[in-house]
């Protein structure tokens with residue numbers, strides 16, 4: 001197990017707090033997370049998919065409704081099509097296993113209809129949100145399981161760029177929506193894949209009540225930390241642009257949403273009324 005002090009230093013860029021109090025192997029795995037965008041050409045051991053799905057299914061789920069599903073894509077051609085729909089991200093083609101996590105209200109619709117029972121509740125935004133939360137919790141359990149096995153992953157939110165076409169490629173019925181994809185595979189050992197620092201806890205952790213203006217110092221600290229990080233990684237970020245500016249650009253206009261500004265319309269086309 002890597003030293004907790006070192007893990008915290010990687011995550012926050014400074015000695016954050018004394019970790020000797022309460023720690024576990026699982027927390028070490030969590031703090032070691034980094035997204036992997038370069039994979040070895042090596043298949044996963046048999047049974048890996050089923051193990052990851054068992055981990056995913058062990059996540060909590062609202063009212064035990066289990067309103068999520070996952071499509072495992074291994075065929076090169078299908079990965080290729082999905083990569084094209086996700087802004088041509090090469091890691092989707094390269095990874096041996098691509099998991100698409102679904103908000104799934106089709107199963108409950110089907111059960112209700114096959115018993116002749118009403119299901120208007122499924123038409124509400126709340127149920128869609130519930131299914132998205134369920135899918136995210138399940139996926140993150142799979143990520144942790146994968147990372148604990150020495151595998152790497154990266155989420156692919158770009159699955160939402162062109163939702164109707166993704167639904168077609170995966171044969172999704174109405175009331176099913178691809179929330180995000182997840183590349184899974186062995187990290188390429190020649191790629192420099194490092195832990196990315198996060199905001200100081202003073203910014204995200206609020207005690208008793210929420211405080212906005214007090215976050216300023218922590219954000220300024222993080223801007224500097226990330227500037228150093230971008231430089232050390234030789235990342236293509238303009239030298240006068242810091243994390244704040246970079247983040248605000250991501251939300252500057254409808255055009256910055258890579259097609260997802262029409263998500264409501266896409267969801268309605270996929271059978272979600274969102275009342």
Ligand SMILES: Cc1cc2nc3c(=O)[nH]c(=O)nc-3n(C[C@H](O)[C@H](O)[C@H](O)COP(=O)(O)O)c2cc1C
Nearest residue numbers: 033034035037089154155156157158159180195196
């Ligand atoms: C829901 C979600 C969607 C994401 N979509 C993409 C994506 O489409 N492409 C990509 O390369 N990374 C994607 N990421 C990865 C983030 O960029 C990454 O988690 C973030 O930069 C922090 O880096 P780290 O995961 O290495 O700590 C996504 C992450 C999440 C949680």
